[in-house]
Amino acid sequence: MGVIDQTEVPIKTGSIYPEPYASEMAGRSSLRLGDAGGLTQFGANLVILEPGAKSSLRHWHHNEDEFVMVTEGECTLVQDEGETRMLPGDCAAFPAGDQNGHHFINKTNAAARFLVIGTRKPHEKATYSDVDLEVELKDGTATFIHKDGTPYTGEKA
């Protein structure tokens, strides 16, 4: 392996989220660079945020470390304590188990990009900070649940 031909990497769109959250992810796409390069131990994805798009629901990982470097444009990092503007070269780290949820929003009128690295563990859980939702990932299957452990079948009344 070696240099990754980014023109040959498929652009992934869409979301594994259930509705109504999947619809919130419009304008986000990504290139799975690490997968294209044959890596299995961590994901290395170049995420593209069109104006107004967000990277994900705000979340934190129970078992997996995450690292981000902005590579183009401007991203707004949102955490418990508020917003931080990030420019190309700026980096952020989100250690496994740190309950301060994060996501990135493109509040500008131009596309923004960031590289995100995340460990791949056989069993992972992520908690979404601002909504009643969690996801369990095991054996390649994602199961969405409410925070009380009951299956997610749509927003509670």
Next chain:
Amino acid sequence: MGVIDQTEVPIKTGSIYPEPYASEMAGRSSLRLGDAGGLTQFGANLVILEPGAKSSLRHWHHNEDEFVMVTEGECTLVQDEGETRMLPGDCAAFPAGDQNGHHFINKTNAAARFLVIGTRKPHEKATYSDVDLEVELKDGTATFIHKDGTPYTGEKA
């Protein structure tokens, strides 16, 4: 955790290599961004190569995946099949166990930088492609050996 203040991250210089190889690493330094951000599952280092400097001896990892994105200047990737010029945004992947050794050389007159991600496994071995040297990493200790398994005590006659 969150945004990493790169002005507060110490610049690491020097090499763990034994001589005469340590001296070959002059002009290389790095910022351990992942460590600064509290990550433990993978390293995320910003490597700075002054003109003429190289990232490492050419090597491959037995157990750990590695991913690189050039962020500034121009780096020359050297592998078995020859050289590839890499510019900012270009990425490369080196899956664990792929015996095609790699390193990066700055052949320009300006500093170059790249971000490198590498899994942290409890036990790792790396083989240096062009010299009679291997390293075993276990419990935080690096042990250098010849390729026949004997301890490295300096270059063989």
